[in-house]
Amino acid sequence: MSEQVSNMFDTILVLDFGSQYSHLITRRLREFNVYAEMLPCTQKISELGWKPTGVILSGGPYSVYEEGAPHVDRAIFDLNVPILGICYGLQELAWIDGKHVGRGEKREYGPSTLNVIDKENPLFKDVDHSTVWMSHGDKLHGLPKDYVTVATSDNSPYCGIAHKTLPVYGIQFHPEVTHSTHGKTLLKNFAVNICRAKQNWTMENFVDTEIQRIRKLVGPTAEVIGAVSGGVDSTVASKLMKEAIGDRFHAILVDNGVLRLNEAENVKKTLVDGLGINLTVVDASDEFLDKLKGVTDPEKKRKIIGNTFIHVFEREAAKIKPKDGKEIEFLLQGTLYPDVIESISFKGPSQTIKTHHNVGGLLEDMKLKLIEPLRELFKDEVRHLGELLGIPHDLVWRHPFPGPGIAIRVLGEVTREQVEIARKADHIYITEIRKAGLYNKISQAFAALLPVKSVGVMGDQRTYEQVIALRAIETTDFMTADWYPFEHDFLKRVALRIVNEVDGVARVTYDITSKPPATVEWE
Numbered sequence: 078m079s080e081q082v083s084n085m086f087d088t089i090l091v092l093d094f095g096s097q098y099s100h101l102i103t104r105r106l107r108e109f110n111v112y113a114e115m116l117p118c119t120q121k122i123s124e125l126g127w128k129p130t131g132v133i134l135s136g137g138p139y140s141v142y143e144e145g146a147p148h149v150d151r152a153i154f155d156l157n158v159p160i161l162g163i164c165y166g167l168q169e170l171a172w173i174d175g176k177h178v179g180r181g182e183k184r185e186y187g188p189s190t191l192n193v194i195d196k197e198n199p200l201f202k203d204v205d206h207s208t209v210w211m212s213h214g215d216k217l218h219g220l221p222k223d224y225v226t227v228a229t230s231d232n233s234p235y236c237g238i239a240h241k242t243l244p245v246y247g248i249q250f251h252p253e254v255t256h257s258t259h260g261k262t263l264l265k266n267f268a269v270n271i272c273r274a275k276q277n278w279t280m281e282n283f284v285d286t287e288i289q290r291i292r293k294l295v296g297p298t299a300e301v302i303g304a305v306s307g308g309v310d311s312t313v314a315s316k317l318m319k320e321a322i323g324d325r326f327h328a329i330l331v332d333n334g335v336l337r338l339n340e341a342e343n344v345k346k347t348l349v350d351g352l353g354i355n356l357t358v359v360d361a362s363d364e365f366l367d368k369l370k371g372v373t374d375p376e377k378k379r380k381i382i383g384n385t386f387i388h389v390f391e392r393e394a395a396k397i398k399p400k401d402g403k404e405i406e407f408l409l410q411g412t413l414y415p416d417v418i419e420s421i422s423f424k425g426p427s428q429t430i431k432t433h434h435n436v437g438g439l440l441e442d443m444k445l446k447l448i449e450p451l452r453e454l455f456k457d458e459v460r461h462l463g464e465l466l467g468i469p470h471d472l473v474w475r476h477p478f479p480g481p482g483i484a485i486r487v488l489g490e491v492t493r494e495q496v497e498i499a500r501k502a503d504h505i506y507i508t509e510i511r512k513a514g515l516y517n518k519i520s521q522a523f524a525a526l527l528p529v530k531s532v533g534v535m536g537d538q539r540t541y542e543q544v545i546a547l548r549a550i551e552t553t554d555f556m557t558a559d560w561y562p563f564e565h566d567f568l569k570r571v572a573l574r575i576v577n578e579v580d581g582v583a584r585v586t587y588d589i590t591s592k593p594p595a596t597v598e599w600e
């Protein structure tokens with residue numbers, strides 16, 4: 078257990094009661110360089126394996142007085158560290174010490190103004206009269222035993238409470254959402270001033286501790302394999318492995334025939350020549366495209382690509398013979414923190430980590446142990462880490478690309494010819510986006526090939542060719558997204574280039590549907 082990140086940095090434990098905002102608490106703390114980890118509210122403190130510097134109880138959709146409502150392990154009070162309850166967390170504190178919680182006369186959702194009564198209270202330093210975000214239907218009907226009121230709002234007489242002698246606090250509002258204008262200050266007051274957590278969570282520090290951790294985990298001789306895709310996560314994870322264990326890490330890029338234009342070559346150049354990673358590129362495009370012949374159903378395409386990937390990867394991995402004469406022992410996976418959070422939600426059946434279905438299969442078949450150096454990090458932290466590790470800027474800020482690749486951007490049957498058309502169109506589109514300086518303003522952009530024929534005229538000749546649909550979206554979380562409002566001239570330029578330069582395309586359209594009701598990808 079000692080090699081856990083939470084043992085290497087002062088760590089605030091966020092116990093999640095299921096609020097949609099819970100992960101933001103962790104985010105905010107890390108923004109001012111305090112490390113925080115979120116675990117389900119049912120976490121037994123005796124099974125933690127590390128000592129938190131402070132504990133935050135999140136909001137949640139339940140009512141504390143309901144039968145079956147989740148409750149915190151009382152052992153948090155024996156840790157002798159500061160505790161902050163947020164919304165449900167506040168109600169939980171009040172429930173434990175007097176049960177003064179019930180339904181409010183009216184639900185309170187939206188902004189309210191904070192009125193600090195105890196101006197000396199360290200939690201509320203510099204936050205008086207600020208706007209705070211409310212989202213609750215229950216409220217405190219009285220103070221729990223040994224607590225005092227330290228802040229109020231119009232509708233919440235117990236908007237902020239504090240224990241008389243212990244560093245235990247509760248607040249009715251959500252400081253983690255940006256609508257609470259001084260929420261971050263309040264969280265900082267708690268973590269830095271009250272918990273005295275060190276503000277040393279930086280990627281500079283993380284690199285060093287992570288490299289040590291990987292070395293310890295892998296040991297002096299064992300070897301590791303991992304798939305790379307050309308995306309930021311697998312590249313950062315690979316570079317970290319390279320730094321930790323050198324050539325005992327083997328990266329494999331499977332060219333599945335549905336990668337972007339010149340992708341395999343480009344990845345090779347960047348990873349091998351640029352980053353010194355021990356990489357094998359496997360051209361399995363015929364194998365994938367053969368299996369995709371005649372298949373039009375998107376789900377089937379995904380399954381075929383996933384299964385063929387496992388097959389090819391296993392075959393290639395078997396060719397790698399570790400120097401110690403033993404078998405490869407570990408499989409690298411670029412799991413990020415949001416996946417971890419999602420999979421440990423206390424509503425789920427257990428704390429098993431969700432593995433990508435490809436990886437799940439590999440672990441079983443090959444008896445590999447999983448190594449996940451990014452599992453504590455949010456996406457922007459991974460990008461920061463990537464820059465620190467010297468990964469080229471364009472790769473670090475690359476748009477996401479789906480596993481089944483261009484196969485789900487060629488609607489209908491996937492053939493080499495169709496992939497070629499989609500690829501070329503996509504390349505022109507992305508090149509123009511970069512030239513216009515828009516790449517980083519857009520969250521994801523690509524061209525999809527629609528297998529419908531449309532009439533056109535070129536050089537006095539009637540043409541009858543297919544349609545390219547361009548998509549570009551802006552989003553912060555990919556849960557909802559809006560289409561990007563390009564200038565007319567930009568669209569005109571891209572359409573002209575695609576029809577002129579890509580054989581087989583007679584028409585270009587721009588997708589102006591948001592998500593929902595549409596999805597980002599077309600299949």
Ligand code: GLN
Pocket residue numbers: 096135136137138139140163164165166212213214215216
């Ligand atoms: N479910 C509780 C309420 O309605 C807590 C809400 C929350 O934590 N956001 O008051």
